[in-house]
Amino acid sequence: MKKRLQTDKGFTLKTQVMPNGDSQVFLAGELRLQEIKAFEAEVQGGWPQATTGRTSLDLGGLEFIDSAGALAILELQAGLQAQGVICTLDNAPAKIQDILNLIDIRKLAQPPLLGGGREENFITRVGDGFLEFMHDMNQVVSFTGELLLGLAATCVKPRLVRWSDVILYMRRVGVEGLPIISLIALLLGLILAFMSSLQLKQFGANIYVASLLALAMVKELGPIMTAILVAGRSGSAFAAEIGTMKVNEEVDALIVMGMNPMYFLALPKVIATMVTVPLLTIYADLLGIIGGLIVGVTLLDLTVYSYIQETRYILTVFDFVSSFIKSLVFAFLIAAIGCQRGFQVRGGAAAVGTATTSAVVAAIFLIIVVDSIFAIVLTYIPR
Amino acid sequence: MWRGVLGGHGGPPLQRFLHVGRLAWAGTGARPYSDFCMLADYFYLPEEATLTAEQPEPIIRVEHLRAEFGDNLVFEDVSFQVNRGEIFVILGGSGCGKTTLLKHLVGLYRPTAGQVVVNGVDIVRQDPQQMYRMRVGTGMLFQAGALFGSMTLAENIALPLQKYTDLSRETIDLIVKMKLGLVNLSGYENHLPEEISGGMKKRAGLARAMALDPAILFFDEPSAGLDPISAVELDLLIKSLNAGLGTTMVIVTHELQSIFLIAHRIIMLDKQAKGIIAEGDPVYLKDHATDPIVRNFFNRQPMSA
Structure with a gap:
């Protein structure tokens, strides 16, 4: 049996819809690699829709995140923005902000320099194999x-x-x-x-x-x-x-x-x-x-x-x-x-x-x- | 000092010994066209030429070198000279082709176009007899020493001596001991390469590269993988050997400390430029280089993204 990392939830996620239609999300506690799965589940579960398209992600209560946690937060922000929601990260403690600054979300879009073009068809492979054989000989x-x-x-x-x-x-x-x-x-x-x-x-x-x-x-x-x-x-x-x-x-x-x-x-x-x-x-x-x-x-x-x-x-x-x-x-x-x-x-x-x-x-x-x-x-x- | 050795009228006992060795080798070059004759040929250096050569005399000349590997163009047009007796450093960031250039200089790679003349031998033509001459006159220290694992240090160092000279076993043993002493490895004759540390392997590799007292020594990243103290020790060793024996040293490195410590002259390669972007005295270049890449390199500034 595969031994998994512990999945005890170390964070809390509270959401609140403001009277003006904006929504506020309070993330507190610790968000680490082993909690990402729970975090994703929670995010996909009850997510309050911002009516005016403004969401403030309040990180004030966060005590600790690792790079995976930071990525999850940034991905969440990017995902919301892709849906047309204006999402801001607010009140992040300095330490948390440092980690967030390390990650450049644009670099995730960079395609691999070497094309993963391993899907050659049968004929190409036969030809390559033959050429290789001849070279070998x-x-x-x-x-x-x-x-x-x-x-x-x-x-x-x-x-x-x-x-x-x-x-x-x-x-x-x-x-x-x-x-x-x-x-x-x-x-x-x-x-x-x-x-x-x-x-x-x-x-x-x-x-x-x-x-x-x-x-x-x-x-x-x-x-x-x-x-x-x-x-x-x-x-x-x-x-x-x-x-x-x-x-x-x-x-x-x-x-x-x-x-x-x-x-x-x-x-x-x-x-x-x-x-x-x-x-x-x-x-x-x-x-x-x-x-x-x-x-x-x-x-x-x-x-x-x-x-x-x-x-x-x-x-x-x-x-x-x-x-x-x-x-x-x-x-x-x-x-x-x-x-x-x-x-x-x-x-x-x-x-x-x-x-x-x-x-x-x-x-x-x-x-x-x-x-x-x-x-x-x-x-x-x-x- | 180097001229003194060749002149043979003085110097410390070690150098006198070397000189006598040279004469002995040169004197026995009686068999025409044999390997050994070529060796004798090499050691029969024109003394007047070396004695009068106070002005810089190029020992390596690279002209319009172009190197391509498949579609990958590494050097477009590289030209430079190395003068006899100087410590010449090839530097540049990772992946700019420093080691590739070195391998062109020792004839492991053949350039696509251009001319490489080392110690008077055209490397590009690769005429076997000429190459042989050039090999005897040069030595190379590889990144990890490249000692032969099945042989003891003494056997490793004795190998070129056995191949290129007709010296007796006793003389070879003595030379091996002397070389080990030069690199501070006295007493390690019978150790196998696996039994010594990385820094010691490099020094043993240096002893082997120097076995035939070459006119030129090539170093591929001598300080890579060494702790700062061992690296400095190796640098000082290189410096003292250069000062003592007058050997021309061509060194590939990216260690700034060792560049400032040992280099007489440098060239800097760049990946984008596919060639040389700076040439000259490192201390001068540090403050006066106009190229921002060079200046940033010497001042340890990252290239701002």
């Missing part, structure tokens, strides 16, 4: 290009990048990500093996659980799952970190110190991610296969040897290499999007939040799109 592409140039320059001249930062981010992305990736890869292997074994058992094809799992983990699930986890853990962190630095003018400080933020902030993150994500992917592949092995040995009466043999038989070097390359591309996308969204931040804390969300969403979107492209291309590559 434009920025992503040019940022990616700059980043690739930076990577190339780093290959030629490694001194451009602070390698201590690279190590730091490798630890953040890789080592600190190991527990969650282990857990998810292992469980995924277990679940996948268990669910598929239920079906394959019916055909006595238990041994194919091994090949199913090996192919699924190495070709698709390992790279994608690792990439999505890293996007959530690290892509967002990159965006938040750079975004906050942008808000604190730290990025400007870097530029003024003659340090290219691209080399100083973005490249260490991108390089670290590109080194660690492929390794994490292979690690996730292995753990997924181990998960399958556990199910195979405990539930399907397979021997460890036969499971591993089957896995080795079905997997080719090409699978591993393509998985490696794929995760390399994913890593680049995650880090690049994270950094780009960070650099895009303008304004304050809310913008950092938006950038973080957008970094994760855009990274996952791109991961899936690129993965589908890989799926098609890899299928038709002759080996």
Whole structure:
């Protein structure tokens, strides 16, 4: 329940119609924010009509008003005057008059400087949204290009990048990500093996659980799952970190110190991610296969040897290499999007939040799109 | 004093040390076209020129600067000069574009039209090598210090030194200690920015801006958000550094006290005029300005509505 301000009435309103048709209103007591509602009700209730169009609002008995009370009085006066009644405020004590003087009733009529024209129609919004999307894409592409140039320059001249930062981010992305990736890869292997074994058992094809799992983990699930986890853990962190630095003018400080933020902030993150994500992917592949092995040995009466043999038989070097390359591309996308969204931040804390969300969403979107492209291309590559 | 430093024949030990440092840097500029060579280039200042320059010598020249952001015209036609060694204050009411002008001077913004030459480098063309030269020769103190939060104060200050010099770790540590001493932060080497107060952050930011002994220092509202005592301390620090090192200081502020305390020359910007409405000595302007806006500003009179 909402706790309201107390509404005890602190004021009295007395009206009196003079013999000559004028009316006099005596307002006394205290009129504060919490009494405005009662005041309005009373005013709307019994209000004596001035017959000659003259009302004197006597404020002599007022002991205290706050700015809301003053506004109520002035609004009342303005309302009466709008009806053609001449309304005067009389006998106001000095203190009350000071407060009344503070409020300029004309300023209430000032329209907002920025039009509240948020009522755009559907088509305008679609158009705006599309333009924004194109602008966004434009920025992503040019940022990616700059980043690739930076990577190339780093290959030629490694001194451009602070390698201590690279190590730091490798630890953040890789080592600190190991527990969650282990857990998810292992469980995924277990679940996948268990669910598929239920079906394959019916055909006595238990041994194919091994090949199913090996192919699924190495070709698709390992790279994608690792990439999505890293996007959530690290892509967002990159965006938040750079975004906050942008808000604190730290990025400007870097530029003024003659340090290219691209080399100083973005490249260490991108390089670290590109080194660690492929390794994490292979690690996730292995753990997924181990998960399958556990199910195979405990539930399907397979021997460890036969499971591993089957896995080795079905997997080719090409699978591993393509998985490696794929995760390399994913890593680049995650880090690049994270950094780009960070650099895009303008304004304050809310913008950092938006950038973080957008970094994760855009990274996952791109991961899936690129993965589908890989799926098609890899299928038709002759080996 | 500044010439003395460059001449290198005397001055306090600190300045002698700096001079030796300069020679060391200049002397190792052996690798052509490397970053470091450019640094050596910068420090290889023409001594005669600085020694004879008794008359004002412009170090920053802004000509017919025009700045637009979308439909928003901020400056229509701004021209002024800053002389070597002076404390130059850009002032004006809120929202008149003081910080915007400063960002044009350090090359964070690019003007729509006009010319900005800082330390002999044309900022508008943004030629990378030239910009690099200009960056090494200038430092900037941001409003909140803009220290890198993940690094200690010592690491923050060492950053430009590591990037632009080949000095050994020990020498850099020594320079860092010296800079911290200059801004009265001795002993705070290993503090993180979050562990110190706002005023200290600004002073640490100043130490970082001065790390390379730039010829020009830019300040964005140095006294904003400081209590009166810290503000005065910072002003006095700026004044003493200017007197001691001869660094040209360009300061954006609206604090009258600090203007009268430190400014040699000021320009005043105005939102309506979209440019400069006054230029000169603040004490003189206070009493003799003809423009009512300027006079009211200096005498703390509100613009009557």
